[in-house]
Amino acid sequence: MAAPLTVFVDYMLTSWEYGLLPAASGTGYEIGILPVRSVFKVITTSLATFLNLYLEDAPVRYDYNTYTS
Secondary structure: OOOOOEEEEEEOOOOEEEEEEEOOOOOOEEEEEEOOOOOOEEEEOOHHHHHHHHHHOOHHHHOOHHHHO
16 A cells, blocks of 8 residues: 655645655655656655755755656
């Protein structure tokens, strides 16, 4: 059974979303961008890293164009 994805941030009326996906092993998680509902692109496995990327407005947080064109 696949772990449930938790969306924790949506941007500009759901232009894209960020989500947290628990690891199948039960330990750890992945944080990624959802440019569309069927795609989850991993950004990091650390909340601290994600928050730093968010505060820095890092380009990796917007790397979704290959999925939405």
